[in-house]
Amino acid sequence: MRIGFIDSGVGGLSVYQQVQQQVPADYIYLMDNKYLPYGEKSESFIQQRLYQLSQHLIELGAELIVIACNTATTQAVEFLRQHFSIPFVGVVPAIKPAAALSQGKGFAVLATPATANGEYMAGLIRQFAPHDDVIKFGSSELVRLAEDKVWYQQDVRQQVSDILSVSPIAGHGCGIVVLGCTHFPFLAEEIKQALPSATVLLDTGEAIARRVKQLVGLQSLTDKQYQHCFISTRALNELQSDRLKKLGFDQQQCWPMPILS
Numbered sequence: 333m334r335i336g337f338i339d340s341g342v343g344g345l346s347v348y349q350q351v352q353q354q355v356p357a358d359y360i361y362l363m364d365n366k367y368l369p370y371g372e373k374s375e376s377f378i379q380q381r382l383y384q385l386s387q388h389l390i391e392l393g394a395e396l397i398v399i400a401c402n403t404a405t406t407q408a409v410e411f412l413r414q415h416f417s418i419p420f421v422g423v424v425p426a427i428k429p430a431a432a433l434s435q436g437k438g439f440a441v442l443a444t445p446a447t448a449n450g451e452y453m454a455g456l457i458r459q460f461a462p463h464d465d466v467i468k469f470g471s472s473e474l475v476r477l478a479e480d481k482v483w484y485q486q487d488v489r490q491q492v493s494d495i496l497s498v499s500p501i502a503g504h505g506c507g508i509v510v511l512g513c514t515h516f517p518f519l520a521e522e523i524k525q526a527l528p529s530a531t532v533l534l535d536t537g538e539a540i541a542r543r544v545k546q547l548v549g550l551q552s553l554t555d556k557q558y559q560h561c562f563i564s565t566r567a568l569n570e571l572q573s574d575r576l577k578k579l580g581f582d583q584q585q586c587w588p589m590p591i592l593s
């Protein structure tokens with residue numbers, strides 16, 4: 333079994349780490365860093381680009397693709413399901429669990445600008461949290477800080493706190509924050525530090541791992557050495573390459589294909 337992952341950056345690794353622990357398979361992580369951040373692109377751009385990236389992964393043998401990005405899922409997963417026959421697992425903000433937990437008291441969603449302002453999330457809120465006051469905040473700056481932290485172990489506490497302190501989340505006192513971007517679990521500590529200590533953060537990594545496991549079915553564990561391949565669309569530097577080795581990616585490639593217009 334070969335499973336593909338797609339995200340614009342390192343965010344999808346927060347999902348990949350959970351899936352990979354539970355499902356023995358060959359993995360290809362395709363990081364579209366040429367076009368990071370996705371949260372500032374149009375829907376038609378995201379759909380065309382995700383089509384192209386999915387096609388590439390399928391040519392490389394992927395039999396299931398995880399769109400490890402809320403922005404790409406909310407804008408393109410239905411489009412991809414219409415065009416390809418393999419299963420796609422998407423990641424969407426945990427609105428339903430947040431509503432179950434808040435019991436009408438309201439919660440906040442931290443996402444990219446595209447997800448925060450998009451129709452897909454508005455629909456999830458109408459469907460699952462009609463009685464909640466939901467504060468939405470989209471930030472590409474937080475995406476960049478997560479990149480800096482994961483690649484270079486930078487201390488980003490102050491910047492995260494500065495961003496959140498002027499956001500609509502500050503002072504609202506909602507005790508539940510949905511991490512609606514796969515980059516943000518990497519900033520969980522910093523986000524918690526910037527908010528009241530009892531704040532609960534919700535993400536969907538574990539639920540995605542369960543879903544993939546269910547789709548893949550029971551695979552017999554063998555001694556097979558699984559492959560973990562990382563493909564970026566813009567060349568990585570030496571520090572990034574070392575980091576990937578530490579994260580278990582034994583193969584690294586660059587596929588610098590631009591979007592076809």
Ligand code: DGL
Nearest residue numbers: 343369370371402403514
């Ligand atoms: N990791 C992505 C998400 O979950 C997108 C980050 C970006 O490129 O804006 O939305």
